[in-house]
Amino acid sequence: MTKNNENIEEIITLTVPVDAGRIDKYLANELENMSRSKIQLLIDEQNILVNDEPIKSNYKVQSQDEIQISIPEPEPIDVIPEDIPLEIIYQDEDIAVINKPQGMVVHPAAGHNHGTLVNALLHHIKDLSGINGKIRPGIVHRLDKDTSGILVIAKNDEAHVKLSEQLQDRSMQRKYWAIVHGVLSHNHGTIDAPIGRDPKNRQQFTVVTGGKESISHFRVLERFKDYSLLEVSLETGRTHQIRVHLKYINFPIAGDEVYGPKKTLKGNGQFLHAHTVEFTHPRTGNLMHFEAEVPSTFEGALEELRLDS
Template identity: 45%
Template sequence: MIDDTTQQIDERVQLIVQTDEDRARLDRFCSAHLTNLSRSYVKTLIKKECVQVNGQIKKASHALNAGDVVTVAIPAPEEAGIQAEDIPLNIVYEDDDVIVVDKPSGMVVHPAPGTPSGTLVNALMAHTDQLSTINGVKRPGIVHRIDKDTSGLLVVAKNDHAHQFLAEQLAAHEMVRQYHGLVRGNIAEETGTVDMPLGRHPKERIKMAVVEDGRHAVTHFTVVKRFGQYTEMIFRLETGRTHQIRVHMQAIGHPLVGDPLYGARRKEPFKTDGQLLHAEKLGFVHPTTKKLMVFTSPLPPIFEEALAYCRRHAM
């Protein structure tokens, strides 16, 4: 087991096994909840005795019981430089100041414990040597993020002036960020606003939650189409907290379809590969020209296929 005196711990995550997860394998349970870590890294943590069940070391195949407490000690990342990787990028726009990228679902934005490679940053490092330094060596150019399984648009800064200018727009809630999503259930309102403060989940540190003393978070939504068991929606972020749309929709009883952390744990009749959430529109004032630029991205095929199923089986 990792000893805090010999190796620095970046984070300790505590997970509680729910009733519908009874008899789940330890490795599969951890992979389902620690979605920011690769499955191979989760297995490595178990082998290195960094994972405990009720305070005891268990094998990856250990069958969990409802109510078990799983504690994961995640080592601090090494300070090695990021390796450039020749990974294809869907670049929507680029000039001397910014790059607008259409990120696929499944790609992590920047390296983290268990995901040192294959990220958007690794790809950017191979694409250009001009990236802002404000967020340090692990997050060059990264002004804002979208979750691993969320697809769509984000802007990258190629210099510190552009980064600061864009960051100020984010802080002032002036950047346009519109998302397309599919949620469970039938939402009655045509439009609405979820205004609930968000912070770390009090028991499961890998998750966010609505907490009384959390940070101010506001999500505006519009219904596109109702399908009985599902509702197609547009979301507009006023603030940009971690997992904001996902947590807000869970909080009002309509979790995003396919969400491994906040959704209903059930198999859908169509493929999802994570939450069906797509950053479809991004708008910002350009750092140099001071002109408003707006970009849009079409829904990925997996999302379109899910909507096609919903249309065929709408009640």
């Protein structure tokens, strides 16, 4: 049992296949959205057990060790409806399709209690699925703060489960537009490179040996003097996948302050836009297809690049 009496949000169990060194480092590589410092805190609080026993951060995991990670519920955050303008492309009794603006955080978290997409959803949409709890009602998948474009929202739990299954089996098709540095010589390609946390910076991700399978497909839509416009489709959906993959092939996204160069196009973040989505409606079984035009800043950058080419 855990040392503390806090409510547990999730329990993760792992069986270690081979000897793998320090447990904090091993788990940081295995758990995509958890930093090494967070893992060390869980260990200190005896929320991580090995073979039902508490351990220290320097414990070296061995083949066939059984690891149990108990993740406490987050500190309560008051999520209130806010009358924030929201572009709802489509809505019925089961789903909504939203065109998220650049600069909007998807759901509340530390430092972002207000002004998020969830705050806006609670004002504009009466019913939202509760599978992800009070902090993320209706949220099936996410976009980075500075990525604009289409998000699919579930309005009940049955729709949420079926949409999540389509993400898992890769039948939901998502295509993004990205302005990248450099001029690609080939018209299309596939990037098949595993992604994990960057060992030099735990807040970032990178292509690493032993990372999670990550596959992106791209095709060139337009070429300019020093930039290209790409359409990128996701086969997997890792954190920062498109941004990491395009950096990996040396065509980083313009405006990306984390993975791109400082000398870039003027804007409010990376020029990455979730342009289209295609999925099966969770109730009717009909094929649904939606598109969202790029925001004005993105379109303005394209017009300038065309004039300069």
